[in-house]
Amino acid sequence: MRESEDGNWFSKWEEEFLRPDELMPLTQTLITPDLAIAFDIRSPLTSNNNPSVSPPPLQNPASNHLPAAVASPHPGSAEFTDSGELGGGTGTGEEPARTLKRPRLVWTPQLHKRFVDAVAHLGIKNAVPKTIMQLMSVDGLTRENVASHLQKYRLYLKRMQGLSGGGGGGAVGAAAAAAASDPATEHLFASSPVPPHFLRPNADHFLPFVPVPAHHHHHHQQMAAAAAAAAYHRPVGHFGSPPNGQFEHPFLTRQAQQHVHRVGPQLHSHGPLQPYAEDLESPVNNANGGGRKVLTLFPTGKD
DNA sequence: GCACTAATAT
């Protein structure tokens, strides 16, 4: 029975979270124009690869170009750090082609979900930055990105182990409890179920499927950041806001060009964790279509 | 030299 539960939570999990719009192109958002040019990278969704410095921001109203989940400089403030205006040393006339910095990566719940998914399929042992990154197959995602996130994720797991150890609730229960009692724990990590085997490396007992209660009380930075990026994308930007008013993060599953070779001797007992992008077949999803649950990661205010 | 982790910086 326990197995079915496992399969159950996972299935439901993926069913509700994996949608095509989650995998949007990020090629041109994380990768700076110069880099893209240098590497001759083109967006798969756009036939336009104009290296010009003035890409039409709103040229395609019907385009799927969704705003970046990339933190943009202050919208209202007059601080443009993207122009290489840091410290003043790099005055005008700098060569932007080389020393460009990627925008800060924002780990949206969707992205984090993918992360957890990858880690779950790999097992704790093989879950190292490089492997995770490869399995995630997210365009533009770097090993450093994953490493940094992984570090924090491990801390989170550790916290939960500590809580579950004496609480008697269990991993998921601990997550719920933590989320419920610890306001500080409520944020990103609580948005994705933690694979049971993570928190009980040697325990025989499992935990009932207790999805973290939809305590989406406070929507915070995660959403705020995404919304902000959506509202006023302005880094080096292009892409305009979709007419739907819908925004998602612009990550795109990497093209099949990158082969994920098996790094570990044997992976976990899970499925092959196929290169995400196969399951995305949910045409319905628009904001007010009403057909499907419009994702609960961005609490619009209900509940 | 590469990759991982922990620590530290932004």
Place this chain on the structure above:
DNA sequence: GATATTAGTG
């Protein structure tokens, strides 16, 4: 607090 970057280590 969230990410990025650096430093130490295998």
